Amino acid sequence: MTEKVKVRIDGEVIAATAGQTILEVARTNNKYIPALCYMEGLSTVGACRLCMVEVSGVSRLLPACTTPVQEGLAVATTSPQLESYRKIALELLFAERNHVCAVCVSSGHCELQTLAQEHGVTSVRYPYSYPRLPVDMTHPRFVLDHNRCVLCSRCVRTCAEVEGAHVWELAGRGIGSRLVSELQRPWGEATSCTSCGKCVQACPTGAMAEKGWGVEEMTKRRAAVSRLTSMREGE
Amino acid sequence: MTTGVVTALPRVDDQDLTDRIIGDHVGRPGALLGILEELQDANRHKYLPMETLEYVAVRTGIPQAQVYSVATFFTLFNLDPQGVHTVAICRGTACHTRGSRALLQRVKLQLGVGEAVDAAGKTTMTTADRRFTIRTVACFGQCALAPVVEVDHAIRGHVKEQVLIREVETLRKGGAR
Amino acid sequence: MDKARIGTCWLDGCAGCHMSLLDTDEGIIAILRKADIVFGPLVDAQEWPEGVDVALVEGAVSSQDDLKLAQTVRSRSRIVVALGDCAVTGNVPSMRNGIPTRKLLERIYVEGATVCPGVPTDGVPGLLKQAEPLHSAIKVDVHVPGCPPKANAILMVLGDLLEGREPDLGSKLRFG
Structure with missing residues (x-):
């Protein structure tokens, strides 16, 4: 049974289905809410905090990707406060790792870079942490550069939910969190990896890439991963 | 699968x-x-x-x-062998302001271990003879007793440097026979 | 009306941002109608002059000399523009920041040397511990990222500043 509800997004009344998230409803109605850890077809985790929205009657901000809609819900997708928080979130992502766009395979096709540009991030107000991070080149076809990882876990979820191999997880906690394959084995030695490359396609930045591309050359086929899950829904 | x-x-x-x-x-x-x-x-x-x-x-x-x-x-889990005795020093805000950094440095000197961060980004140091492990804790939730140190699962409050050193020394001699 | 004074300099960068400035082609003529370039690689002046209106600074702050020049620029200029990714984010020069300076120098000048191994000390400025964005050393008024920033972005920013407007890069904002 699908219950129909009416919600307001930026003042416009929109018909939605109960159980849908604010972000899903917004995207299907061409209302833009920025997000980095959200990817169509994957479960939601609310990790990046870019999709925070104002919901009337709720004093705190809520992540649009994990908040289900209810009858009468009124959402503001943008405000000076939200914009300032989104900028802070983006700047902190840049400060946390070594994102050097100039020498990145994904420059020009990177979701983090695009979001920063769209939100008018002209510089990072926080001190960079310049962590020393490894680059895993052990896989014959793919490369994992921790310097560019934003810990969105899209690769983790793609591998677990779409491919079913669950090679990846986030290990550790806080600033020490790292993406790991299996028991922190080099990617090339992970026996559960099927080398399907879906994690690479799902990655929003240049953290995961195919080998052999130069700066600005790595484009991702994210929609292909999302399409796989939408085709399965009918089964 | x-x-x-x-x-x-x-x-x-x-x-x-x-x-x-x-x-x-x-x-x-x-x-x-x-x-x-x-x-x-x-x-x-x-x-x-x-x-x-x-x-x-x-x-x-x-x-x-x-x-x-x-x-x-979970900081509860260790991926490296632990010492026979464990000294856990609280590095929470209250304990920090009451001198827990000095306690940590002092015990490290006493037992002769350097700084070490394990694979999980946790600060734990174990002596070469595996008699002692020193670790830091984010907060014991006993801030009124700051600085707090846990020695072999017993919580000590208002810890003074000399008292801690003596206690560690007793444990060290105790096992030496 | 007095002409405005523009100064340009580069710290730890590759000169690419200055190349982009030259790429403004005839656009620079319009700028020069309103302003003089009083310091920079294209100008004879040996010292950053007093009373500069707009300073374009390329490159990260990486050495003692960079730091000194940045401070001089700040004290003698009204508006400081961090030009390009190195000045804005640290960019490529900052990729050394995880490595201790000592190790870095030895790797390059001792292990990597085929002739005369040894870390040079005479006549070269000391390296700072880390290559940092300009705003970590001095107050920066305008950030123009890009590697390099596109010529039309530089033109727009200079045009706005000379007209007394606060520049808004808008869709010209670009990292990398």
């Missing part, structure tokens, strides 16, 4: 005990935490060797990465 490829079981020290512990928990929600906790407790050096983590993954069908993720997220 939970495990990608059928792997040969890794060797663990006490397979019967390990199997029993896994058997006691498996199938229940949140089983992994209980399994890891008991396995660490059963280990002579109070840690979870990689072989154990892999064994748990194969036996329970939980992906290896997930087992590793849980084992590294």
